Amino acid sequence: MTSGAQDGVALPVAGGSSRSIGPLTELAGVGPVREERLGRLGLSDIRDLLFFLPRDLERWEARQPIDGVTARMGERVRVAGCITAVRLTRMPRRRSLVRVTVKDDSGEIDGLFFNQPWIREQLAVGDEIEFEGRVVDAKGPALAAPKVGTRKHALPAAGTLSPRYRRTDGLGQEFLSRLCQQVTSEHAHALQDVLPESVRVKLGVPELAEAVQEVHCPSSTEDFAAARRRLALEPLLNLQVRILERSGRQRDGRARRVALDPLARSRVLDYFPFTFTKAQARIVGELEQDLARAVPMRRLLQGDVGSGKTALALFAAIAVAQAGGQVAFMAPTEVLAEQHYFGLAPILERAGLRAGLLTGSMSRTLRKKLIRSLAAGEVQVLFGTHAIFSADVTFARLDLCVIDEQHRFGVGQRSALVAKGEEVHTLLLTATPIPRTLALTVYGDLDVSILDELPPGRGSLSTRWVRGAKRHSIVPFLRRRLEAGEQAYWVCPRIGDEDRVRGSVLARHTKLMAGPLAEHGIEVVHGALDPKLRAQRLERFRAGEVRMLVATTVIEVGIDVPAATVMVIEEAERLGLAQLHQLRGRVGRGSGASWCLLCGGKAAASRFELLERTRDGFEIAEEDLTRRGMGELAGLRQSGLGAGGLEDAWLDPDLLLAARDLVRTRPEIRAHYSEA
Secondary structure (H helix, E strand, O other): OOOOOOOOOOEEOHHHOEEOOOEHHHOOOOOHHHHHHHHHOOOOEHHHHHOOOOOEEEEOOOOOOHHHOOOOOOOEEEEEEEEEEEEEEEEOOOEEEEEEEEEOOOOEEEEEEEOOOOHHHHOOOOOEEEEEEEEEEOOOEEEEEEEEEOOOOOOOOOOOEEEEOOOEOOEOHHHHHHHHHHHHHHHHHHOOOOOOHHHHHHHOOOOHHHHHHHHHOOOOHHHHHHHHHHHHHHHHHHHHHHHHHHHHHHOOOOOOOOOOOHHHHHHHHHOOOOOOOHHHHHHHHHHHHHHOOOOOOEEEEEEOOOOOHHHHHHHHHHHHHHOOOEEEEEOOOHHHHHHHHHHHHHHHHHOOOOEEEEOOOOOHHHHHHHHHHHHOOOOOEEEEOHHHHOOOOOOOOEEEEEEOOHHHOOHHHHHHHHOOOOOOEEEEEEOOOOOHHHHHHHOOOOEEEEEOOOOOOOOOEEEEEEOHHHHHHHHHHHHHHHHOOOEEEEEOOEOOOOOOOOOEHHHHHHHHHOOOOHHHOEEEEOOOOOHHHHHHHHHHHHOOOOOEEEEOHHHOOOOOOOOEEEEEEOOHHHOOHHHHHHHHOOOOOOOOOEEEEEEOOHHHHHHHHHHHHOOOHHHHHHHHHHHHOOHHHHOOOOOOOOOOOOOOOOOOHHHHHHHHHHHHHOHHHHHHHHHO
16 A cells, blocks of 8 residues: 555546556646645645545635624634734734734724735725634733635635635645645545445445545535545545454564463562452453464553553563563653653562663663663563664564554554564553543554553542632632642643743743742743753742642553642643643542633633543543544544544544444455545
8 A cells, every 4th residue: 555645645537547646746836845745734745635634624604794703702703804903912922912903984993914914015094904703802802813815816705615624834825725626626536436326325425536636616605514424434444444454464473482381470469558449350361372473473452540540551561571572651741751751670689680771861871871782682571662663673672663652652552662673572551541442443453451440548539620710719629639748730831931821831830839839949941941940940939849740641651649639730721631631640640639610711611511420531532522523532643644634623433333344244345445
């Protein structure tokens, strides 16, 4: 199967062969710079543009009198009039604001252009102009970043439907739409559909060429939705073919057999300072069966936050290492890799095994020493981040790969790690619960274990949506908890600076340090912090030397502090359900009562109410899937299936099931996408 933004989506022509279409630079207005920017969207050639799925549709409204739109805060409106003023305001850090005042017979309103100082040169007092944008309050009603229509370049007529695509810096919607329309006009007619008419009728989708035409040049919302569904089926069919191919290859494997008799099994379990739960014991049995076969293990272990997945991975690691193999234990962040290393190395030491930690921030001298020890087989278990992918990292005999938070790694990255050994067992871990339908269709080549039991002795965890005047009660509540010897997190969505209070880690830290909580000690951590300094601050928090940690979502995984009983999440509406659930999993890990306080706007009310109602990660995952489609739940962001196909928020599980069934029951469809 060829690679590409759609991983092999080709243009079938007469005779069933594939037709290659030229590079993007053949298109008018696309040079090397724009070619690179299009590449960020997963678009590598003209073919990819045909299958570049729009996010949604925009219907252009009719013009309205200005006095009729000033009260419609948050809505998109369209007005026209004469420019009466153009003002440029320069701000710190090279920021700017251009205010353009437009007046009609009923009133006037400002258009706001942020960091676009050249607008002042393009628009002049006296010009007739049209604005379309969202109404905001900026010392009075205004339109934020409006689209501009002039006599020379008019906005689309009222009622026109325009596709809206994923964007990247330097490429506007108008440019992307023009490119897609151009390639549709020139190439869509060559497409032939491998799906029989009976299948298309059953799925309610049009023929492929018609679908391409309809998504880029829509005639109605209903036809657009059906056409987009047909195009989304293309990468899904490719995916299912790949899954079947991988399953076939795995049956031919010759991995190291690791057989544990009852005594050896008991000896490994004795290294742990706790007793496994019934659910963990069940999965231990599944791991034993996998490792005892010559076929490489391919298992996905999913369990809610705090359920004990890491202990199971360590069981497998000890078994493999004591049998003479090496283990790579990879995590997506340095914080999580360090947590695993420092937490698990003592258990490995009791088992007579040596562990190492490899991250991108370690010194060159330490790195070289560790890599030599690894190549010589002196390090049996290597914990690390993406740094393990480096070409100079070699193993004497890699027999097991454990990949934590696996959905944060692309399929290609996971394969690159496994390729550092021969016939390597693979255990994927995820604390993001994956609905069963999704697991069967996206991870159809894997065995799936579900860890559905929390360790005993966990206390209660209450989630509360805190808004309005109740926010003033947060600091007094935290003070009582800290005075009782407990610890707390305060999470903000961005780093920011000391001058911005809301939503900024640095500003929130500054404000808290000036208040009554400072006496208990407050540390701040974020992704831009020097890794050594970040590790030191996290260790002070773990050790209880400071009672409070102000952080970005860098602490989403990998922090285990049982004394932490409160988490405050600021601007929580900026985060998705799965991420909020992951974050609150940092508390409630001890025996006492814990609280998660969500501070956010009404736009996320349904999300907050769901989190208040349940701690069931699978219920939350199902709801998250319904709300935003696959996203990162499927772990496909870097899978080579980009260009919008599998990542689109509207994608539904029914389409996945249809693709799976078509590939498994229709040899001609399977053969077509296998050869494409």
